[in-house]
Amino acid sequence: MSAVPPAPDLLSRAASRWPQRSAVVFSGGALSFKELERRACAAALAVAEWTDASWVGLVPRRTWPTIVLLLALMRAGRTVCLLSPRWPPAARQRAAQQVDAEMPILDDTAADALGRTAPMSGAALSESSALPCKAGAKAGAIVFTSGTTAGPKAALLSAGNLFYSAFGALHRVRLDAGDRWLLSLPIYHVAGLGVVWRCMCAGAATVLPIPEASLGELMPRFACTHASMVPTQLTRVLNNEGDVGPSHLKAIQVGGAGVPLDLLRQARSRGYPVCTTYGLTESASQMTALGPDAPSALLATSGRILPYREMRIAEDGEILIRGSVRFQGYIEDGRLLRPFDAEGWFATGDVGHMDAFGNLHVEYRKDNMFISGGENIAPEAIERALRAIRGVERAIVVPVSDRDFGARPLAFVAGTDDWVRISRELEKELPRFMIPSLRRWPPGLARTRAKAIRGMLKAMIRAENAAGGSTGI
Numbered sequence: 001m002s003a004v005p006p007a008p009d010l011l012s013r014a015a016s017r018w019p020q021r022s023a024v025v026f027s028g029g030a031l032s033f034k035e036l037e038r039r040a041c042a043a044a045l046a047v048a049e050w051t052d053a054s055w056v057g058l059v060p061r062r063t064w065p066t067i068v069l070l071l072a073l074m075r076a077g078r079t080v081c082l083l084s085p086r087w088p089p090a091a092r093q094r095a096a097q098q099v100d101a102e103m104p105i106l107d108d109t110a111a112d113a114l115g116r117t118a119p120m121s122g123a124a125l126s127e128s129s130a131l132p133c134k135a136g137a138k139a140g141a142i143v144f145t146s147g148t149t150a151g152p153k154a155a156l157l158s159a160g161n162l163f164y165s166a167f168g169a170l171h172r173v174r175l176d177a178g179d180r181w182l183l184s185l186p187i188y189h190v191a192g193l194g195v196v197w198r199c200m201c202a203g204a205a206t207v208l209p210i211p212e213a214s215l216g217e218l219m220p221r222f223a224c225t226h227a228s229m230v231p232t233q234l235t236r237v238l239n240n241e242g243d244v245g246p247s248h249l250k251a252i253q254v255g256g257a258g259v260p261l262d263l264l265r266q267a268r269s270r271g272y273p274v275c276t277t278y279g280l281t282e283s284a285s286q287m288t289a290l291g292p293d294a295p296s297a298l299l300a301t302s303g304r305i306l307p308y309r310e311m312r313i314a315e316d317g318e319i320l321i322r323g324s325v326r327f328q329g330y331i332e333d334g335r336l337l338r339p340f341d342a343e344g345w346f347a348t349g350d351v352g353h354m355d356a357f358g359n360l361h362v363e364y365r366k367d368n369m370f371i372s373g374g375e376n377i378a379p380e381a382i383e384r385a386l387r388a389i390r391g392v393e394r395a396i397v398v399p400v401s402d403r404d405f406g407a408r409p410l411a412f413v414a415g416t417d418d419w420v421r422i423s424r425e426l427e428k429e430l431p432r433f434m435i436p437s438l439r440r441w442p443p444g445l446a447r448t449r450a451k452a453i454r455g456m457l458k459a460m461i462r463a464e465n466a467a468g469g470s471t472g473i
Helices: 010-017 033-050 064-075 089-099 108-115 122-128 159-169 190-202 215-221 231-240 261-269 296-300 379-387 418-426 450-466
Strands: 022-026 031-032 055-058 079-082 138-146 155-157 180-182 203-206 226-229 249-252 275-278 285-289 311-312 318-323 330-331 335-338 345-356 360-365 369-373 375-377 396-400 408-413 437-440
Touching: 010 033, 010 190, 010 231, 022 033, 022 064, 031 033, 031 064, 033 064, 033 108, 055 064, 055 089, 064 079, 064 108, 064 261, 089 155, 089 330, 138 159, 138 190, 159 190, 159 285, 180 190, 180 215, 190 226, 190 275, 190 285, 215 226, 215 231, 215 360, 226 231, 231 249, 231 379, 261 275, 275 296, 285 311, 311 345, 318 408, 360 379, 369 396, 375 379, 379 396, 379 408, 379 418, 396 450, 418 437
Parallel strands: 022 203, 055 079, 079 138, 180 203, 180 226, 226 249, 249 275, 408 437
Antiparallel strands: 022 031, 138 155, 155 330, 275 285, 311 318, 318 345, 330 335, 345 360, 369 375, 396 408
């Protein structure tokens, strides 16, 4: 790998090039790039007075003071450990201790107060070369991977990882100064964090959502040109909105889970410029992407690799990555663990292949595969077949113990309970050993990423087995 140039100070660059353009847009107002820089520098000084800790925990919410504080912490040379506000306090504390037992954590009240620090004046800003707000290149972020039964891992991303991820992503999906990207994903996920960095790269505005408003309402209300969504969000938009997508939209990137091809085609037919991506926390967001103008036939792929990334497929089909976006390693008990081979490759755990045109096809997770009667079963293949059936809204497949076969697939299905019709449709697409038992989607199951849901369902099955319950239809 060739040497990587240092990442620029994105906020100062944006404030110099587009001082009066909106950087953050929210209900009732906006911050320009110049004001955002002044506020971030002032808050960086306040952070330096508050603590000298190198790592600081932050529970980020999608508000403008949080954006200010996030940038301030990194400009003050701190590594920001992003803790999900959806976790209960005890879970947040456990995650923080996994990184550093002594790490200070900014709760909502402290974070809001620091983020609202009065902005630094222009004169003070021009004389601040020796202040901590110029130390951002040493900073980074710790982002937790989505939870599994083994628990989330704390992935360390450098400032350079975040910059090259954002800068490279803009080679596939154009983002111009003055455009507006709806922050429809949380900042504690790397995909949401990436939106903020892409907008700073391009001079575009990060649009903060209003909790009570739907995404379909927000996009025209704030004249959004771009959005990032998981499949569930796109489904809601298509179910709740009119027949044709807003004319000002330039791109909607969809990822985060297996995306039903019919859903993407439906969105395209109604004027929504959807395109697919593949990425992971360990790559600071996207590795590959499809452009919004790509032919609809390519929607079944995750697109081609982006600049500043390297990817290869191992002999067993596993996707390996490295490059300027590859994370630094996992933090565990204050130590940095670097799970890379001698050449710097990281094994993602995903299995896929590249077609003749360089488009990535992601097939399944290695750790999801199980053996049933001597046959390998990838749950994702069954899930794709299920989601193609009319009426099926969501489907997750997990293995259950079986006396004769060792394990059998069990599918949890939302949207319909016409099990006879579903089984008949599956028999047209899948071999008999892959036809699952079927159960209704559990009421109240959290809407989160497929990896976390899979872990919850496995835990539920274990609990039922321990209590002597049934896992059948």
